[in-house]
Amino acid sequence: MSIDRDLLLGLSVFADLPFSEQHALAAAASLRSLQANEAVFVHGEPATDLCLVLSGRVKLTQSGWARDPVILRIVHPGEFLELGRSLRPSRHGATATALCGAVLAVWPTQVWRSLVREMPAIMTCLAQLLEQELSDAQGRFVEIASLDVPRRIAHALLRLVNQAGRKEAAGIRIDFPLSQQDLAALTGTTLFTVSRILTRWERRGLLAGGRRTLLVRDIPALTNLATAAETDRSA
């Protein structure tokens, strides 16, 4: 139980809170380990727990009305899963699946709500997190609504580099396994289109990809592709 306390206390999420409250939160949490592809919860089931990712990555997907599932967002260490659903009793709005081995901090929503009630400062903190999620979602909405596929992918890659980039000799590695299928679901495209675009960029030396693996080698060029007014149609 002291493990998660240590982990929790390092997180920027709670940085604004007084120590006593940080400890109270940490004390109330339990841990849950996930293996790759394990589901945390499924769309539609009651939200009985609030989860915070401590390590690993979790994807939030929604199957919508048709077609293959869409990835709403990838949740990185230090971020909550469906924080909003913890405020009042409700059902999950998406399915959460671990992309790789992961560890979560878990609070029963009942407990969580009473903690928040006792320590109102937390609520301010949470509202700001929600606001961040919201503007993030809006940003991605604008992207998908106004950019063509290559630019959407470029943006997605850059975001991943910021959130999960690990420096290496040859470039910056995306630090968790991500299939092209996933990348497609993240950008509202098909697996095939993603593959074509990635191999094109690979040939140009922008990046190197393997099985569920990505290494970005030329960030400026990628940024340029993401921002450029005209779509680059060269081979």
Next chain:
Amino acid sequence: MSIDRDLLLGLSVFADLPFSEQHALAAAASLRSLQANEAVFVHGEPATDLCLVLSGRVKLTQSGWARDPVILRIVHPGEFLELGRSLRPSRHGATATALCGAVLAVWPTQVWRSLVREMPAIMTCLAQLLEQELSDAQGRFVEIASLDVPRRIAHALLRLVNQAGRKEAAGIRIDFPLSQQDLAALTGTTLFTVSRILTRWERRGLLAGGRRTLLVRDIPALTNLATAAETDRSA
């Protein structure tokens, strides 16, 4: 000043709050009237005020990196404009423009923040509003990522009917002026495509449209179009 108090007190946004707090909020608000096409604020400028729509409609747009602006959402009476940006000093993430004559309740963010600090119950209320906005945004993201244009438009229309539908003899009227350009910006499409689809549906008697005007005549059929597995390709 008693005008906005009356207006504010009827809003469901504040229904959970004690009367005294409702009155305190109402007392601190001032009013602002807008004419059609008037801008409330512009993307990037500092968020000095928090606005609540009392009557009329306001669109939130973001011009993004390219192409014509995207409509993030249409704000109806009883809803806030960029509520999240009022929590801490920040800049607006979108441009707000009145679609028709409108009246807003306005709080300087300074004042608003001190009100919230004094009455922590409000914060819970706000967090829930943010959560609603968030799941709404996610829903629209899934839509645009996984549905073809006709279905996206059908969904948008149904949402508008729910939020701004006024019953009439011939059907349900969308109760504010909305151009096909706007509808395109709302669904991530072009003006032309929207026009073609609407005229097709018009011929089938699903709806009737005029200059910035929409009358939905057959909701079940529209719902069907929105949900159906196969795209309907008939004339």
Next chain:
DNA sequence: CGCGGTCTTTGAGCCAACGCAAACGAACCC
């Protein structure tokens, strides 16, 4: 080491949606 499953690549064909251009029509203003 060989097998099966998963992930990726590539080709060929097609169609929904886009871009542009131009005409049309309704509302508004002098």
Next chain:
DNA sequence: GGGTTCGTTTGCGTTGGCTCAAAGACCGCG
């Protein structure tokens, strides 16, 4: 009442991205 503006319609040509099919690479496992 006539002109101007703004919104809508329609045609036509183009194409980006999807679909389907099939082969290829890589991994883990027994």
